[in-house]
Amino acid sequence: MSIINVMWSGGSPFASVHKVHQQILSQAAPDVSIKNWLLQHSAPACLCELGDTEALQLPSRFIKGRGIWALVRPLRNRFFRNALLKNDAQLVLLDGVGVARALLPAVRGLPHIRAVVMFHGSTRLQPQDLCFFRQFSTEQLTLCAVSKTLADAIAADVQLPVMTLSCMLDxxxxxxxxxxxxxxxxxxxxxxxxxxxxxxxxxxxxxxxxxxxxxxxxxxxxxxxxxxxxxxxxxxxxxxxxxxxxxxxxxxxxxxxxxxxxxxxxxxxxxxxxxxxxxxxxxxxxxxxxxxxxxxxxxxxxxxxxxxxxxxxxxxxxxxxxxxxxxxxxxxxxxxxxxxxxxxxxxxxxxxxxxxxxxxxxxxx
CATH class of the missing domain: 3.40.50.2000 (Glycogen Phosphorylase B;)
Incomplete structure (x- = not known):
């Protein structure tokens, strides 16, 4: 099995998020292959310990595809689709709604890949986010939150099941x-x-x-x-x-x-x-x-x-x-x-x- 862990960026502002993903992925089976993608900037050491790590160095406007950059969304989706296929991904762990907006369009066309979206804090979900989440089956998309408090709040917004994955240290x-x-x-x-x-x-x-x-x-x-x-x-x-x-x-x-x-x-x-x-x-x-x-x-x-x-x-x-x-x-x-x-x-x-x-x-x- 191959897992792709996709996070927005490296750097100290994201240190606590890196810790959470590191803790989650450390529980993968020994025969699982883990690769980390940082959409921007360098990767932290805690993720490098898990497997191959790559900083993609993508422009924010390309990742978000807003405004006139919406014209490049098909190119962005094709880029991620090809990367997922090349790496033989079977599961993608996505860091929050920003990363989910960028990756899920590519995942939707690849039904053999399961996506897990990890929410780390309160977020402003847009109506199009809710519609997009509902286009996936529960077998292909799992929404998770780092605490029951957060899971309940997000579930109330999206009207979909949100799993509580209460991160804990060993x-x-x-x-x-x-x-x-x-x-x-x-x-x-x-x-x-x-x-x-x-x-x-x-x-x-x-x-x-x-x-x-x-x-x-x-x-x-x-x-x-x-x-x-x-x-x-x-x-x-x-x-x-x-x-x-x-x-x-x-x-x-x-x-x-x-x-x-x-x-x-x-x-x-x-x-x-x-x-x-x-x-x-x-x-x-x-x-x-x-x-x-x-x-x-x-x-x-x-x-x-x-x-x-x-x-x-x-x-x-x-x-x-x-x-x-x-x-x-x-x-x-x-x-x-x-x-x-x-x-x-x-x-x-x-x-x-x-x-x-x-x-x-x-x-x-």
Whole structure:
């Protein structure tokens, strides 16, 4: 069996999506051939480990086929059709609706190829997307989402079944890669005596880091020895840097940028803060909990789905509530909270359920 994993692009903005696809494809049978296509730019190492990887370097206008570029859609469809046939594809794993729009027209004319569309977050589905999905049989097209919360939302939009493929990390593989607290703090240049709050994610509006920075600055009035480290890169860097400067907390709120294998450094933190305004899965929750770091997160259904009653939740976008929650967490017994959250997430059994779901999705039906 041959699987083609098609993703939009490489690069740090897509790191969490790469992790999810890597986890899914790692569950393929040993005799399955896996090839990765990146429609644009270079491929991440985690995908290269799975099989041959190619960055196609296609122009965005060619991929999307909008406006006057709609004239090249037949050429685009023929390009992908020929590539799928040349690689003897039997299953294609597609990264979200953007990749699906580009590849599914080619797949539709090849009934021996099954397509799986993986949704990683909320997306604006257009009426033509819904019509196009409905042209496929359930045997040829499977829609999946990384959480039940997201699957339910998309199913309500498309009025089609959406399978929940709750991505989970293998705790037995993840834990040995973790650096100790001392090693992690040394790598991030954090003084040992500081209480450190961490946050990880793309520097974009949906992650809510602007709210977090304002809230954290409020707590420094009574606890000036605290640090907030937000690891990631994105379009909001300049805006966040300006906000930090305006609040006068340049030495207390740090933006070190993208850090490779950042999850291995989570033990540098006393708490992980996740102020997202929206989230498809929130892989950081799993990584932090498995690392033994307690999580304080926005009050979103997807986080409740993972942590249940053990979660510590804060109203979305509420600076005052976040400041109060940070103060309360600083007084809580972090090890006890972390243990409770670990028991609720139950990574060992969640990992087994994920593996079984992957086997179903990747099977040669």
């Amino acid at each position: 705790p037995h593989a993840f834990v040995p890669r973790l650096a100790s607290r001392e090693q992690a703090r040394h790598q991030l240049a954090i003084p040992e005596h500081h209480q450190v709050f961490g946050a990880v994610g793309r520097l974009v509006e949906s992650k809510g880091f602007d709210t977090l920075i304002s809230a954290f600055a409020q707590t420094l009035k009574t606890h000036p020895d605290r640090l907030l480290i937000i690891i990631g890169e994105g379009a909001m860097r300049r805006a966040l840097e300006s906000q930090i400067s305006a609040l006068g907390v340049q030495d207390k709120v740090l933006l070190p940028g993208y850090v490779d294998n950042v999850a291995s450094l989570y033990r540098a933190f006393d708490w992980m803060l996740i102020p997202s305004r929206e989230e498809g899965l929130g892989l950081v929750v799993q990584e932090a909990v498995i690392a033994g770091i307690p999580v304080l997160a926005s009050d979103l259904p997807v986080f409740h789905e993972q942590l249940g009653d053990a979660g510590s939740y804060v109203p979305v976008g509420d600076e005052t509530a976040w400041a109060q929650a940070i103060e309360a967490s600083a007084c809580a017994r972090a090890t006890q909270v972390a243990a409770h959250q670990y028991a609720s997430l139950d990574p060992e059994h969640a990992w087994l359920r994920f593996r079984q779901a992957c086997s179903t999705v990747l099977s040669d039906r």
